[in-house]
Amino acid sequence: MAGHSKWANIQHRKGRQDAKKAKFFTKAAKDIILAAKAGGGNPEDNSALRLAIQKAKQVNLPKDRIENAIKKGTGEIAGGDINEVVYEGYAPGGVAMLIEAATDNKNRTVAEIRHLLTKHGGNMGEAGSVAWMFNKKGVITFKKESYSEDDLMEVGLEAGAEDIIDEGEMLSVHCAPSEYVAVQQAFDExxxxxxxxxxxxxxxxxxxVDKETGQKVVKLMDFIEDNDDVQNIYVNADFPDDLMEGME
Known part of the structure; x- marks a missing residue:
């Protein structure tokens, strides 16, 4: 029932740096706009919007900005003309990379992403070139110091969880997208x-990947994350334990 990956730890450490960025507000607002655009402005009837609002509150997005983002998504006010797009490519070492963006100008965004990939040792791939290497999952992450794998299994399995992944300092519960709300609710309850x-x-x-290649991958991800249109980046690299040592 357990696998192993170190990526959650790296994300956690990087998150302390990223917390300084106002981009969290922009990303949260775009998630709300897209969710409202796709499923309407009532969070009770739109689980994607409900989750987007929840995440926005976690990064302390002000209430008025949440409400405005919903209205932009439903078309009540201007500013909701953005679209989701996924770019596929490769980072140094042949590491597969999926880049999710929300943009009002696809031509601008694809040009910027292609430039960053090429400049930092990667390259843009064709549609479908790496997407098949990834599966969309609900992922709920817990500190190992707080809960054991048995604790998580006891609650998660009954609610529909599929797997528990050992991330080093963390344990991550994985589930199918259709079970995500139920699994999260079970842990909340x-x-x-x-x-x-x-x-x-x-x-x-x-x-x-070795340490040198892994650091190149992480630096490339940092540059791409700085792009205002980028929402999420995923890679299939298995990073070494000492990856973050010596990194700025």
Whole structure:
């Protein structure tokens, strides 16, 4: 029932740096706009919107900005003319990369992403070239110091969880997108505190990389994340334990 990946730890450490970025507000607002655009402005009838609002509150997006984002998505006010797009490519070492963006100008965004990939040792791939290597999953992450794998299995399995992944300092519960709301709700009702809860593109298999290559991959991801249109980045790299040592 357990696998192994170190990516959650790297994300957790990087998150302390990323927390300084106002981009969290922009990303949260775009998630709300897209969810409202796709399924309407009532969170009771739109689970994607409900989750987007929940994540927006976690990063302290002001209430008026949440309400405005919903109205933009439903067309009540201007500013909702953005679209989701996924770019596929390769990072250094042949690492597969999926880049999710929300943009009002696809031509601008694809040009910027292609430039960043090429400049930092990667390259853009054709549509479908790497997407098949990933599966969309609900991912709920807990600190190992707080809960054991048995604790998570007891609550998660009954609610529809599929797997528990050992991430080093963290344990991540994976489930199908259709079961995500129910699994998260089960942990909430059990009073279990998680570090993060979101939909992710999870790689089927991880590609081992050495420290030097891994650091190049992470730096490329940092540059891409700085793009205002980029929402999420996923890679299939299995990073070494000492990856973050010596990195700025």
């Amino acid at each position: 059990a009073g279990m505190t998680y570090e993060s809860s979101e939909m992710q593109q999870v790689p089927e298999n991880l590609v081992p």
